Amino acid sequence: MQRIGVFVCHCGSNIAATVDVKKVVEMVAMEPGVVHAEDYQYMCSEAGQAKIAEAVKEKNLTGIVVCSCSPRMHENTFRTAAKRAGINPYMVEIANIREHCSWIHKNVEEATEKAVILARAAIAKVNLNAPLFPGESRVTKRALVIGGGIAGIQTALDIADAGYEVDIVEKTPSIGGRMSQLDKTFPTLDCSACILTPKMVEAAAHEKITIYTYSEVEKVSGFVGDFTVDIRKKARSVDANKCTGCGVCQEKCPSKKAPSEFNRGLNTRSAIYTPFAQAIPNVPVIDRDACIKFKTGKCGVCEKVCQAGAIDYTQQDEIVTQKYGAIVVATGFDTIKLDNYDEYAYNQSKDVITSLELERIMNAAGPTKGHLERLSDGKHPHEIVFVQCVGSRCSDNRGKSYCSKICCMYTAKHAMLIRDKYPDVNVTVFYIDVRTPGKNFDEFYRRAVEEYGVNYVKGQVGKVIPQPNGKLLVQGSDLLDNKQIFKEADMVVLATAIEPEASVRQIATMLTASIDTNNFLTEAHPKLRPVESPTAGVFLSGVCQGPKDIPETVAQAGAAAVKAIGLLAKDKLTTNPCTAKADELMCNGCSTCANVCPYGAISYEEKEVNDHGIRETRRIAVVNNALCQGCGACTVTCPSGAMDLQGFSNRQIIAEVDAICR
Amino acid sequence: MSSAKNQAERIKEISGVNPLKCMKCGKCSATCPAFNEMDIKPHQFVSYVLNGDIDALANSKSLWKCLSCFACVERCPRDVQPGRLIDAARQLVIRQKGQTGLAPEEIPELLDEDLPQQLLMSAFRRYRR
C-alpha cells in the first residue's frame, strides 16, 4: 500500500471560488492509501512546494496527488518538487480540477463533487504507480528549416551563428519568399529587397548553412533529437556546379509564355528561368511543363547557347537523406483565392487587383517596371479604391474567420506611396476597423490621412461594378454618414486575406505537428510556448503559426532559433520513461504488437524463461526504450495483455475508471 | 420595456438570426438596392433589435421597401442575414390584428393588364397576413 499525500490548490480564486477545497480535503482524506491531505493558496509557489517536501518527510509519503491546474501546466513543477523531496517523480499524479472543473462549472456543489471524483481517480492511479527511470537518447547536432522566406532565413542564420549545421529546404527555385515580392515595407518604408537580399547572401555564404532550393521534404521519421528526413531535390535540368548564372539561356529561350509566379501571373517568363534578378542560387531551372524541348523533343536552344555546358535535360529528382536534431517550420503564407468574392469583380476586371499584385506593380522589377498603371489598358489611374478585409473576418465559410493582421498597415503604406509618387491620384480606403497595434503603427496610419490626404471611409464595399467606359463603379457604405456611396474608380485594390501556404498541411502530417482548423500550426502553449509545436523538437517560425508582419516574423524566427539551439546544445536528452513493457511470462511471441508499432521499437528474442518451474526457451517481445514513444498501440493489440504501458498501465486506467464510476 | 424585449426575442426567433454575430461592417447597406428608400438602413436593424427598439422598427417604412432580393444575405461576411431580420419585423407587424400593409380597396387602381399573377401573390404575401 502506498502512503499518499493529497495537496489541493486554491489557485487563488481560480479553483477556490467554485470548488469547496476544504470539502475536497475532507473527502479525499478518507480514501484508501491517503495519509495526508491539505489545501493551500498556490501549490505551485515555493511555499506550496515546501509543504509537499515537509509532508513527504513527516508522513513518509510514497505517492503524491496534486489537485490543481492541468498537468500540461505544472506536472513538471510537481515532479521536480517530488524529486527534491526524495520521491520518484513518477509517483506524482495531477487531478485537473481547474481547466476540467472549476473553470467550466458554476455550481459549487457540482464542481466540488466532481473535484473529489477526479482526485479519487488520481489517488486510485497513484496507488498503482511504480517508480520510473528515464533513459537517454542522443542529439544529432543539425537543424532543418523548412521554408526559405525571411522567417526561415533568419532562423537558419541564428542557428548557424551559434555554431550548428543548418539545412534550409525551399520548394521554389530561390530563397527569399514573400518578402522578396514586396516593394516597400512598413512602417519605415524601407525597400524590401534592400534589406532582404543581404540576408539571403549571408545565408548562402554561411559555412554552416546548406540550402536546398527547388526541393521538398518528402518523409520524416524519428523523434526529437534524432529525426531522419528525406528531401526530394527536384530536377533543375541545370547543373548547378557548372552554371555561371550569365542568364543567356533565359534571354534566348523561345518559350516565353509561362505565367511568372514571382509577378503573381501578371506577366510571363521563359521556360528556363530564375524567378527574379537577385535569386539565390543564381541558377535557373527548366519548367518542364512549359519547355518546348520537354514537350516536343525539338528545341534545345538553351543547351546550344550555354557556354558552361550546364544544361542537363536528363537530370532526375534526387533524394537526400539527412539526420536532424531539430526541425523548424517556416512555410509562410499565400493570399486566398478570390473565387468566392466575385462581387468585387476580381475575376471580371483586370483593374481589380490584390494588394500583393499591387506590390509587384509598384516594384521596379515588376510587370509595369514600377509605373502605376491599369493592367487593362496601361493608362495612368486617377482614382484608386482600396477595400479592406476581403475574405478576412468572415464567419460565413466563404473566407477566413481571423483578421489577417497586416492589411491595415500595408494599405496605409500603399496609399501613402501612391499619394507621394502620384499626387494627382485620389485614394479612398473602405475599412471596417483600422487596426494598428505596434510601435509607430498608428502614427503611420495617421500620416497617411493627415499628411497624404488619403480618404478613409468607414464601411464595407458591397459590389464593384465594371462600367462600359472601362471604369469601376464602387458601391459602398459610409456608415458614419449613414449613406450609400458610389465611387467611380480606375483601379480597385483588394486587401486579400492571407492563409498558410497550402503545403503546410502535408508537412504537419509528416511531422505529426498539430494544426488548427485554419491550417495554422498549433503552439505548445498560446502564451508561454508560442514558438514550439506540441511535438517535441519541432519549432514554428513566421506566418505558419499565425498572421504576422515582418518585424514580428523576424523576432519569432529568432525565438524559434534559440529554442532549437537550446535543444542542439544538449548531448543527450532524457527520454520519457512511460514506455511499453512486455511481461515475459505472458507473452505469446505472436508479433501482433510489432505490427502496429510506429517506431519499430519491438523486436523478438528467443529467451529462456522460468514459468513457475517450467524452464523453456520462448519467443518473447522486447521493447527498445530509446525508440518507444509510449503511444500504447501495442498494449491494446496484445491479446494476452502481456504488453503494458508504464505510467498508463491497464490496472492504473481501470482503477481510474472504477473511481469515476463508483 | 419588457414587452419590447419579448418582441425583440420574437424577432430573433422568427428570423433565426443572431444579431450578436454582426461586426458592423456595413456590407449589407453597401449592397442594398433599396437603401435610399429606407429610413432605417439594413445594418441598423441589427442594433435596433439588440437595443429592443422594436416600436421604431414596426413603424419604419423600410419594412415595406425591402425587396427580399437576398443580396445582403448572400454577401454578409458574418452570416447574420439582415434580410431575414427585416422580414421578421414585417411579420411581427402584419401578424397583429387589423394590421396590413395593403388594403384590398387599394388594389384595383394598382393593376394593369400585363401585371402577372405572381406579382399579386407576392405582394399579398409580403404586405398581408
Next chain:
Amino acid sequence: MSINNEEFRPKIVAFCCNWCSYAGADLAGSSRLAYPADVKIIRVPCSCRVNPMFILRAFEKGADGVIICGCHPGDCHYSTGNYYARRRMTLLFSMLDYMGVENGRTRVEWVSAAEGVKFSQTMNEFVEKIHSLGENVRLGDLRCKN
C-alpha cells in the same frame, strides 16, 4: 453529495488523448466554455491506448456513456495510433449495437488541441444524448440476474 436525487445525473467517462483533446479540454477550460460536470476525463497518451476492456469496464461499473477523443485522422502525435483506434472502436461499437446496447452511449470524436469550442460542444451534445437515453441498464445486465 448528490445534488438532487430525483434528477438523472449520468456518469460519463471521456478518454482523451494527451496531445489533442486533453489539451482541447484545457482550452475549453481556459476559455470558460462550459459543459456538464457529469463528464470526467481520463488522460491517455493516445486514443490507441484505449482498450475495449476499459470501455466495457466503465459500463459494467455503472457508466452511462463513454466517449473517446483523439487527434484528427492524419494528425496523430504517434502518426498512426488513431487509425488503429478508429478500427477498434468501429468494430466494438458495432458489436455493442448488435447486442442491442443503444449505440448513442459510445462515441468517438476527433478534437484537436485548438478546438476548445468543439470539445465543449461535443461534450454538451453527448451529455444531452445520454440524458435522452436515460440510465444505462443493458450493459450492466447482460446476464439475467437470477
Next chain:
Amino acid sequence: MKYTYYPGCTLRTKAKDLDAYARASAKALGFELEEVENWQCCGGVYPLGTDEIASKLSSVRALNEAKEKGQDLVTLCSACHHVIKRVNNDMKNNDDIRTRANNYMQLETPYAGETNVLHFLEVLRDKVGFDTLKEKVVNPLTGKKIGAYYGCLLLRPGKVLGFDNPENPTIIEDFIRAIGATPVVYPYRNECCGGYISLREKEMAKNMCDKIKESASGFGAEMLITACPLCMYNLNKSEAELPVYYFTELLAEALGVKEEAK
C-alpha cells in the same frame, strides 16, 4: 426522360408563351414534362420565418408527388423555382420544419427532401448538356448579342439554391452560346428588378430596371433574356430601349419549333 413539371400560376395566364416554348423545346430535345396534378400556387415568395409552415405545404405536395413518381421536379418560373427549392432544402435539413410539415401532410411515408429540384436551365445544362443542345440547334441565332438577366431568385442564397455562382453566373451565357448567339456580360445581370415592389412603388422599380437595361446596352447587348415573368413585367415598364424575351422563346426559335408552340 420524364420529369415532373411545376408550371406555376403565371405560366397559365400572363406567361403562357414562356411555358409553351419550353414544352415545344423539351419535345424537340427529347424529354417529357409531366405536369403535377392539381398543383397549387407556390405562394410567389419563400416564407422566411422559421415558424411558417402552412405557406410551405403547396411546395411539399408538389415535391412529394415527384418523389412518388421517382422523378426530378422541373420548374420554369424563377419565383416557383426559388420557393420550391428552398422548401425542399428545409425538408431535407431542418428537423423542425420537416416534422411539423409532415404532421400537417399526413403522408404514408413522410417527405424528407428526397426530390431533386431542377430549373429548366439546369436540365439543359446538367441533363441534356449544352454541347448536345448545340448539336440540336437547327436555326442558330448567329450574330445576336444577348444579355442574360438572372435577377435574384435563381441565384440567391447561393448556398441553398446551388444554381450557379451567385456573383458571377455563367449558365445563361453558356445557354446563349449554345443557341449560336453571343452573350454580353454586364454587371447588373444579378441585380434586383424590383420584384413585388412594383405593385406600389412603380417609380422605384422603374429606376432599378433602367439601370439594368442601361448597363446591358452599355456593354453592347441588343436584347435581354429572362426566365421570370415578374422580371419581364418590370423590365418592360422601363422605357429604356431594349427588348426582353423569355429564354424559352429563343430556345424554341433556335430549335426550329417556335411555330409549333403557337
Next chain:
Amino acid sequence: MQELINRAKELLANGTVARVLGWKAGDLPYNPEPAFFTTAEELDNFVYNGFCGANLSKYMIAASKLEGKTMVCLKPCDTYSFNQLIKEHRVDREKAYIVGVGCKGKLSIEKVKDLGIKGITAVSGAEMSDDAETLTFQTIYGDKSCAYADAMLERCHVCKGKEHMVYDELIGESKDTKDAERFAEVEKIEAMSPAEKFAFFQKELSKCIRCNACRNVCPACSCRKCVFDSTKFDSAQKANVDSFEEKMFHIIRAFHVAGRCTDCGECSRVCPQGIPLHLFNRKFIKDIDELYGEYQAGADTDSKAPLTNFTFDDAEPSIVTKR
C-alpha cells in the same frame, strides 16, 4: 480411414515422424477424441469418421515443442487455423507433417438427438468412404435413419470449401457441403430491434456457466495466460464481488480473436450449454469484410490482419449509427 492408418504406420516406421496426431474411438460410437499415437499398435485405435469434428491445429502448439515431427490430420477448415498459428509464431511448420484429410461434413450428435434419435448403439454411413448421404443408427428403440446433411454441424452448412490451405500430402476425398449463407444468421439479428437483440443475447449469455470450454478449444485463444486469468487487468477475480468477467467475457473474447478467428466453429461445437458463440465472431468477420475488404484469417501466413492495419479513409465509428 485404413489408408490413413497405413500411411501413419509407414511414416512412424521410416522415422519421418515421431508421433501421429489424430482421433481415437471414444466410449460411445459418436464421440471420438483427439489423441497422439506413437506406435503402430496404438494406431489400431485410430478412427476418422463424421464425428471427428475436433480441430487438431491447437494441439500442434504443444507438439511443436516436442522432439521430432508430428503427423497431424487436418481437415480443410482446420488448415486455416494452422496457417493462422504459423502466422502468429505459435506452431512450427517444420515440426508438422500435415496430412490433409478429406471431409464430407462433420456431424453434431446434438442435432441427431434433436431429430428424436436417442439411445444409439451403432452408427453407419458416417464413414468417410461413402457419399455421406444417409446415416443409419442402431438404437435401443430399433433402427433409425436420417439425411446426413440434417445431422451436420452448423459450420459445415457454410463450409469454406474443399481446399486445404497448407499440407504435405492429401488423403481422402472431400465434399462441398455449403448449402446456406454464412452471414444469414447474423443478418437476422441485425434486423432485430435493439430490445429484441438485447433479449436474444441476454437469453443466450445467461446460459453461460463459464466452463471455459470455448476458450480452451479455440485455436485463436492460444495465449499462455488469458487476460481473464491475469492480475494485470483486475479481471481475474472469480468471486461474486466482481461480475465484470462474466458479463463481458464473450465480448472481449470475440474482440481478442477478431481478425484472427478463422470461423472454425469449434466454440459453438463444444459449448455444453449450446450457446451459438460463433455469432459473435461472425459478426466481426462480417463487419471487417464490409468495412475493410474481404478477409479470411488463415488463408495465408503473411497478410496484415485487419486490426493491425488501416487505410487513411477508413469508416468513422459513427458509421454504426448510420448503417
